[in-house]
Amino acid sequence: MSRVELINVSKNYGPLRVLNDVSLTIETGEVIAIIGRSGSGKSTLLRCLNGLEPIQSGTIMIDGVKVNDPDTDLRKLRQNVGIVFQSFNLFPHLSVSDNITLAPRLVLKQSPDQARKIAADVLARVGLADKIDAMPQQLSGGQQQRVAIARSLAMNPQLMLFDEVTSALDPELTGEVLRVLEGVAREGMTMILVTHEMGFARHFATRIVFMHEGKVWEQGPVAETLSHPQTAELKSFLDAVLN
Amino acid sequence: MIREFGTGDIVYLVFAARWTLALTALAFAGGAIVGLTLAVLRISPLAPLRFLASLYIQIVQGTPLLVWLFLFYFGLSIAGLPVNAWTAAALAYSIYGGAFLGEIWRGALIAVAPTQWEAGASLGLTYVQQMRHIIIPQAVRIATPPTIGFLVQLIKNTSLAATIGFVELTREGQLTSASTYKPFAVYITVACIYFLICFPLTQWSRRLEERFNVAR
Ligand SMILES: Nc1ncnc2c1ncn2[C@@H]1O[C@H](COP(=O)(O)OP(=O)(O)OP(=O)(O)O)[C@@H](O)[C@H]1O
Ligand SMILES: [Mg+2]
Numbered sequence: 001m002s003r004v005e006l007i008n009v010s011k012n013y014g015p016l017r018v019l020n021d022v023s024l025t026i027e028t029g030e031v032i033a034i035i036g037r038s039g040s041g042k043s044t045l046l047r048c049l050n051g052l053e054p055i056q057s058g059t060i061m062i063d064g065v066k067v068n069d070p071d072t073d074l075r076k077l078r079q080n081v082g083i084v085f086q087s088f089n090l091f092p093h094l095s096v097s098d099n100i101t102l103a104p105r106l107v108l109k110q111s112p113d114q115a116r117k118i119a120a121d122v123l124a125r126v127g128l129a130d131k132i133d134a135m136p137q138q139l140s141g142g143q144q145q146r147v148a149i150a151r152s153l154a155m156n157p158q159l160m161l162f163d164e165v166t167s168a169l170d171p172e173l174t175g176e177v178l179r180v181l182e183g184v185a186r187e188g189m190t191m192i193l194v195t196h197e198m199g200f201a202r203h204f205a206t207r208i209v210f211m212h213e214g215k216v217w218e219q220g221p222v223a224e225t226l227s228h229p230q231t232a233e234l235k236s237f238l239d240a241v242l243n
Numbered sequence: 244m245i246r247e248f249g250t251g252d253i254v255y256l257v258f259a260a261r262w263t264l265a266l267t268a269l270a271f272a273g274g275a276i277v278g279l280t281l282a283v284l285r286i287s288p289l290a291p292l293r294f295l296a297s298l299y300i301q302i303v304q305g306t307p308l309l310v311w312l313f314l315f316y317f318g319l320s321i322a323g324l325p326v327n328a329w330t331a332a333a334l335a336y337s338i339y340g341g342a343f344l345g346e347i348w349r350g351a352l353i354a355v356a357p358t359q360w361e362a363g364a365s366l367g368l369t370y371v372q373q374m375r376h377i378i379i380p381q382a383v384r385i386a387t388p389p390t391i392g393f394l395v396q397l398i399k400n401t402s403l404a405a406t407i408g409f410v411e412l413t414r415e416g417q418l419t420s421a422s423t424y425k426p427f428a429v430y431i432t433v434a435c436i437y438f439l440i441c442f443p444l445t446q447w448s449r450r451l452e453e454r455f456n457v458a459r
Binding site: 050076083089090091093102103151155 | 356358359361362363364365366367368369372376377380381384
């Protein structure tokens with residue numbers, strides 16, 4: 001059973017078709033880098049994967065569970081699918097510790113002590129053990145994003161989605177976040193990253209998925225796909241980003 | 244019999260102010276319960292609930308508070324349900340306050356970024372958990388200054404309860420004025436007492452607002 005399976009998925013916003021007959025299979029442990037122009041549907045694809053957005057046709061399966069099925073318990077699904085957003089989306093009124101432990105306590109019914117231990121654990125993994133009692137506003141953007149990753153990790157998901165998690169950061173802060181992502185990838189997490197960081201994609205992704213006009217336009221192993229793009233669209237995209 | 248307006252009268256007026264405060268507290272508590280319910284319904288995912296809440300708010304905001312006071316005080320007793328002035332006032336002010344607080348609080352709830360809902364949902368929280376642990380705590384900060392502003396309005400509007408026989412600050416002023424024949428001195432005193440209650444609240448609200456704007 002594949003970790004993620006999209007079969008002929010289409011998604012519209014009103015009259016606008018944003019995903020157009022997308023099929024994609026992802027195995028456990030893969031690290032997928034999704035690239036493509038602005039508006040090509042990358043974020044929408046991620047949001048459909050954890051059921052934040054409904055789709056109009058096709059099938060999305062995660063670990064054999066159909067996402068776009070009214071009988072599926074999306075909350076249960078989301079416990080296994082972490083998502084980290086470009087804008088961090090930490091809860092500003094809660095401390096780092098409470099940001100991380102909120103869902104484990106409410107959803108996984110962990111005791112406060114147990115949840116805090118796990119929070120300390122995941123914070124150590126993102127290199128912020130000393131910030132457990134800080135408030136989000138006291139942290140730099142890079143640190144906030146690492147807390148957001150830690151918050152996601154605390155749920156112990158089987159699949160993690162990252163939507164341009166370094167795009168809102170100053171260049172000198174992207175490195176620390178990318179290093180955290182590397183660590184997560186090394187631990188064997190199945191990851192889908194929408195990213196503009198071609199260097200990162202080259203080193204840590206197992207596969208490149210190039211989206212264009214709502215379709216998976218081209219995909220393949222990283223090195224090969226980046227050095228020998230098959231389509232004119234990917235070629236011109238790569239020329240533009242690598243200038 | 245006309246007597247002097249002296250310190251004794253001032254003490255009486257100050258004492259009457261506690262009924263103003265008691266009525267304000269009651270009105271605010273009732274209004275808060277109604278208002279919170281309305282605010283939550285107004286942003287509910289279910290359209291019929293949103294519609295009902297909005298209808299309620301339209302109706303109440305489009306009718307005078309005085310009419311609600313009369314309706315409950317005189318209307319109910321004629322309908323065979325005699326209520327005392329406290330009950331009538333409590334009902335009328337809760338209905339009236341609820342509509343205004345409901346609007347203020349709805350505004351605060353929708354001022355919390357939609358991405359906060361998404362972050363909660365993505366972690367597997369239920370709608371109620373997202374509301375309770377993520378949205379409402381943030382909305383409270385946004386809503387505090389306008390809520391205090393409404394409270395100040397409410398304090399002044401409790402004077403309307405005098406019309407159904409409720410002796411609070413304004414009514415006590417009327418009575419004192421009638422017996423001393425010193426309306427100017429009496430009402431200046433009454434105004435000063437209202438001001439002394441409201442001014443600190445207005446200042447507090449202003450400070451919170453400034454702090455909130457800085458924090459953004
Ligand atoms: N909530 C929405 N309502 C209507 N249209 C939307 C909505 N969200 C996205 N779109 C449209 O869907 C298309 C795909 O958007 P999406 O955010 O998935 O693109 P993207 O590839 O992530 O782009 P970017 O690189 O700029 O983040 C765009 O044309 C966008 O304008
Ligand atoms: Mg995007």
